Amino acid sequence: MHSRQDNKMTTQHNNQLSPEQPFNEVLELVQPMITSILLRCHIYKDYEYYRHIASIAVWEAWRKADQSKGTFSAYVYTNVKGEILKELSKEKGFENTHTPMDNDTINYIRDYEMGERSPVLLECIMSHLKFEERKILLLFYVEGYSYLEIAKELGLSVDAVKKRRTRIMIKLRKLLYSTVE
CATH class of the missing domain: 1.10.1740 (Rna Polymerase Sigma Factor; Chain: A)
Structure with a gap:
C-alpha cells in the first residue's frame, strides 16, 4: 500500500x-x-x-x-x-x-434468515427461555408495552427490565446462531 x-x-x-x-x-x-x-x-x-x-x-x-x-x-x-x-x-x-437486537433485526431473521423453518426454529429458540423472559418479549414486541408498563406488570424497576431485555437479546442471538448453523 x-x-x-x-x-x-x-x-x-x-x-x-x-x-x-x-x-x-x-x-x-x-x-x-x-x-x-x-x-x-x-x-x-x-x-x-x-x-x-x-x-x-x-x-x-x-x-x-x-x-x-x-x-x-x-x-x-x-x-x-x-x-x-x-x-x-x-x-x-x-x-x-x-448490542441487543432491535425490532428490525428480529423481523429480518424471522422473515429472511429462517424462511419456511421460521415457526419451528422460533419455537425451538423460545423454549430455551424462562417464563419471565418470554413474557418480557411478548409484552415488549407483541403487545407494544413500554419499559415502564412492563416494570409495573412484573413488579420490577425500569432499569431491571432494560437489563433483562438486553440479556434476553444476547441469549436469543446466541441461541439463534447456534441453531441456524
Whole structure:
C-alpha cells in the first residue's frame, strides 16, 4: 500500500525523533507512522477518533520515554499500535455484549434468515427461555408495552427490565446462531 519512498520518509522521520524534542514536534513527525498503523489495523471508519487515540499514545510515550531501554521511535510505534489494538478490542467486546437486537433485526431473521423453518426454529429458540423472559418479549414486541408498563406488570424497576431485555437479546442471538448453523 505504501511505496519504498514512503517507508524511507517514515524511517527518516523516526531517526529524528527524540524525547527531548517538544511534544508538538514529535507529534508532527510521527503523523506518517500513525497513518500507517491505522491503515494496517484496517481503520476506515471513526478515523479521527483513532487518530486521537494515537496522539494520546504518542504523548504517553513521549512522557515516559527512557532511551536506555531502546529507541524512542520503536517505543512510540509500539505504544501507538498497542493503544489502537486495545481500543479496537474494547469496542468489539462492547458490541458483542451490549448490542441487543432491535425490532428490525428480529423481523429480518424471522422473515429472511429462517424462511419456511421460521415457526419451528422460533419455537425451538423460545423454549430455551424462562417464563419471565418470554413474557418480557411478548409484552415488549407483541403487545407494544413500554419499559415502564412492563416494570409495573412484573413488579420490577425500569432499569431491571432494560437489563433483562438486553440479556434476553444476547441469549436469543446466541441461541439463534447456534441453531441456524
